[in-house]
Every structure is written in C-alpha cells, then in structure tokens.
Amino acid sequence: MNTQLDLSACPSPKWLPDGQSQTIFAARFVPRPKIVYARERITTTDNDFIDIDWNIPGLHPLAPDNDRPAAPTVFQQEPLTPPPLPGTQPALILFHGLEGSSQSHYARAICHYFRQKNWVVAVAHFRGCSGEPNKLPRSYFSGDSADIDTIFHHVRQRLPNARWHACGISMGGNALLKYTGEQQESLGWLQAVAGISVPLDLLATGQQLETGFFGRFVYTPHFLQTMKKKIREKDRQFPNAINIHKILQAKTLFDFDDAYTGPVHGFKGALDYWTRCSSKPFLKDIRIPALVLNARNDPFIPETSLPGIKDVSTYVTLHQPKTGGHAGFSTGPFPSSFEWLPHRLEKFFCQGC
Template sequence: MTVAKLDLAACPVPAWLPERQTQTLFGALAAPVNRIRFIRERVDTPDGDFIDLDWNAPALQLRSRRNQDPTLAHTAAVRWMTPADQALLNSDTQQPALILFHGLEGSSQSRYAQSITQYFLSLGWLVAVAHFRGCSGFPNRLARAYHSGDSEEITFILETVRQRAPLAQWCAVGVSLGGNALLKRLGEAPDQYHWLHAAAAVSAPIDLVAAGNHLSDNLFNREIYSRHFLRTLKPKVLEKSRRFPGVIDVMRINQARDLRDFDNAYTAPMHGFKDAADYWYQSSSKPWLKKIQIPTLVLNARNDPFLPEQVLPGPEYGSPSVVFHQPAQGGHVGFVTGMWPGNLTWLPKRLARFFSESQKTETLRT
C-alpha cells in the first residue's frame, strides 16, 4: 500500500524558547517582522456577503503608509485595487503565485502572514492573503461568519484568485484553521485542483475533536489561548446580534468561557451543525488526507499546544502525494529560529523548498 512520506527533520528553535508555550506565544506576539503593505480587493460572494483579498507583487505599485486610504488605516492594506492593478495580475504567464488562508481570527497583519508574504515577494512571487468573513477589519454583511470546515468558501476563494491571475503558477498555504479547511477541500474534491502546483498546511488542527477538547479542557489553553480568541470572537458576534435580533443567543455568547462554549452557542448552530462536537467531527480534515492528489505538505510540530501529539497522523493516513513533516519543536505556528530576538524565516523557507521540490518532480514526470 502506497502511503504518505514522513519527515521528522528538526526546526532549530533557539534555547531561549525552551518549550511549546514560549515558542507559540513569542512567534505570534513578539517575533520581529517587516510590516508588509497590500492592495485590497473586495469580492462579493454568491450569498450576498463579501470577502477581502490583500494582494502584493513586485509589479504592483504600493504607496507608503503616509498616503494610506483612511478607510484602510486599521489594516495592512494601503489602498483599494484598481483596474490597472487587475490588468497587471494577468500580465505574466510564468508568474509563481501564492494564496494564503489565515488561522482563527488571523489576517494579513498576522506575523506568520507578514513573514510568509515577505519571503515569497523576495523570490518574485505574487501573493494574495484571503480574509475569512469578518477578519479583514470590517464586519461582514450576514449573520454567519467562517468556520474550520467551510469547503464552499475555500472553493470560492481559490476560483476567485485563479480568475484574477489565470496564467499564474498557483500554490496554496493554509495556516491553522485555514490549513484544516484547505486540506479538507483538497481531499473532498481532488480532481478539481490539479491547476494548483502544490499546497501546504501549517499547524492545521486536522483532528478538530481532539484540538477543540484540548483547547477547552486544558487549563493553560483555556485561560490563555481560548481567552485570546474569545476577546475578538465574542464582540464580533454580539455586534451581529444587534443587526440580526433574535438570531443569536446573546446570553450563551456572553457566558462562553472556552471555544467549546462559543462553538455550541454560535459557530455550530449558525453554520448548520447540531453542536460543537458535531461541527468538530464533520469539519476535521484528517479523514480526507488519503484522497489528496496534488503535492501537499502537512507541517505540525509534535509539541503543538493546540493538538495532542498522539493524534498526529502517521504515513498510513495520507496519500502518496502528501508529506507529513513533524519536527519535535516549533509550537503552534511558531517555528522561531536564530539568536535573540529571533526570526520567522524557517517556515517560509520550508514552504518554498517544498514547492520547488514539487515543481522539479512535476517537471521530471512530464
């Protein structure tokens, strides 16, 4: 039986970040990055909502922040996309391109998004960061939001960027929640995405039942990580409740103390699931990894505080197109390396190396 490859090569985390929590928190909150600017495009969805895409490429002309559109002052974008920008996206038949799906409550301002964008721009790539609904700095129009198994949204975003730059050589990266959603979609509809040259998922909670329980039941996770996410999730939903009276159980939202509470009160019922357990079970990407047909890197540190090591997949869980890279250290989307104050270059370099190797393999086959 042909199975996935397993890579246990280390991420060389520094000695001054000795364990999972410091690696995760420093990477998310303190690691130095250059602030990358974007051009923003708003795209209407078929159900009457919108998503925001942040674009950057060597050919796009970006003004300094001093000339930033005031409507975008709280974002990483400096202006809205113009027809001239759109024409540039489709001007190079050989342009390598990356679509990035962020994690829970992430955005193009997230440190991992900034570091990945910066690195791939330095290689001459076109980069698009897709914002899930309500994550771009603007409330979305509908009562619904986004979730870990939203295959229709992944499909819509992938097809949208392909339409914008149909001749580009696209790769896709999903981080955490975005990684799980991307993997699930690639496994559900493997024949639809051969136009993607390769894909990668970083710290994806591929077993959402295990991850959701761990984030809700573990004391440190509940008091630190769940509280961090709820700090923005709850106000967003309460704002929706004022626009859509009677649709959202405000009392349960106010009383939510962990992600299980929040998903039971809002995410599950709003998006067609029975409860949090049903949502987590149906949205997990792990059962779909055997179906993936394009070269795909699934990168999970074995000390990720969000996902217990014992549920990480072995080679038998993936198709021959999948590589499971499971370094011992790195935390959750941390992967900080170097001397103080560290850097976030290991992750984008790992992604770029995988994409390059996949392209070479594809060239040999053809």
C-alpha cells in the same frame, strides 16, 4: 510519488525551551516585516463579501516608504488590474488561522519572503476577519469549502496564467486540506498545497485547549475575547437572530461553537461541526502534492492526534519536527526571525521546479 514522514528539526532557539514559549514569543515578539497590501473586495453568492489582500510584483511595492504601519488600500469599486504575468510566474494564496488576518505574524513573514522571490502573494480573509463585520448573521468556520472554492475561482480568474500554490495556517489549513481532499483530481491546476500547524482533529484540539493552565486561561480567553466582540456586533446588526446570552456565557471553544458556530452554519452543534469538518479523514483523498507541517510540541494539538503514513495518500508529505509550537517556528539569535517556515514552504513548493 512516495509518501514521506519527515522528522527533521526546526532549529528553535534554546532560550525558547517548550511549545508554549515558542508559540507566544513568535506571535508577540518576533520582528514583523511591514507589507503594503492592496485590498480587493469580492461579493459572494449570498450577497456577503470576502476581502483579499494582494501584493503583486510590478504593481505594489513590497514595503512602505516610511515607518508607519502599511494599511491596505481598499478596492471596493475598481477592479484590480494586475500587469501581464509570464506563464511561469509563481503565485501563493494564503489562508489565515482563527481570528487571524493579513497582519498576523506568519502572514506578513510569508508574504515578505515570497515577494522577495518575485512571487505574487494574496492573503484571503475569512468572513469578518478583515477588520469590518460581514453582512450576515453567519461568519466563518473551519470547514468552509464553499468560501475556499469562491476564493480559488476568483484568484484564478484574476491571474489565469500564474502557477498557483496555496497555504493554510491552523484553522485556515484545516479548511484548505479538507477542501483539497474533497476536490481530489479537479485541483490539478494547483501546483501544491501546504497546511501549517493544522488542527486536523478538531475534537482533539478542542479538548486540548480545555485542559491545562495555558489552554484554559491564556489561549481560550484570547480567542473568545475577539470572537465575543464580533458576536455583540452581530447582535446589534441582527437582533434575535442568534442566542446572544448563551454565546456570551461560553467559557470554552466547544461552548462557543455549540451555541453559535455550529448552528448558524447548519450543524447540530459543536460535536457535529467538529466531527464533520476535521480535515484528517480527507487526507487519504488528496491528489495533488501537499505538505502537512505540525510540531510535535504544539500546545494546541496533542501529538497523539497527528496523522501517520497510513492516514494519508501518497501525495502527502508529513513534516513533524519535535519543536515549533503552534505556528511558532522562529529560529536564530534573539529576537530570532520567522524565515524558517517560508523557506520550508518554498523548498516544498519548488521541489519539482
């Protein structure tokens, strides 16, 4: 297998001229398909929980019958019993980005596209991201290989005959690619992986989000608003377990991770956490087909931090289109659509079919 550097374009609309507009419009205004998810709750080894939202052909309808939002059906006691699948049934496990969920614009678009192609789709929620606080003072972080492993083990156990693929968006892509590099040949059961708009160098991304108007006054406050809300809930659950005052004073993601995410997950602070959990150093160790897709105008990720051919193994394809923003790969006439990204994923996943 030869390493590829793909610079082919994502045909972004001309009325979205830059990475900022492409990012914000896709997240806020591109029409989102409605999806029917069935939620399964799995228990972790530390007595916490992870929620997985499924959509399985023959078991779940693709879309709701009415115009109301399709809230997930929660399976907390009953095991999910999928129908028998043929040995060639393709399946996709999706890992969302920072503060994302199965309702994120990219998750719904990808799920809808692949279900139309008769794929099984499962969207795994990181702890505390499924709409209900998790049970421990800890939460989730960008390099949580143990939880990725737990999720993979579970979905393989549920559907052992499926041909599994995995995709991670942004933070979820970082965790997935790091884990893929760590596991090397042991992931031979997985057909392929893909990381989309991945902050491969967490320090470079953090520094980028601390500079410029949008980074300082739009993106960072957006993330901190929901993250701090969860922290207030954790302080009520676990009084004195975290430094609530220092965390709530955070003005940047570095401050937040230095006060909470790093220490609560066993790191010395944000610098130690970001350095050890960046996936870029692990790209050389990947031993299964992997697509790493980053727009060069991503407002979160400086172009200078993107990997080149020398930074990756021969199993990795780097796709670095000029436009697309951060998970903002919308195309077509107003109000545009989000089909280019899932089509690109399908093309990569099926190249050996």
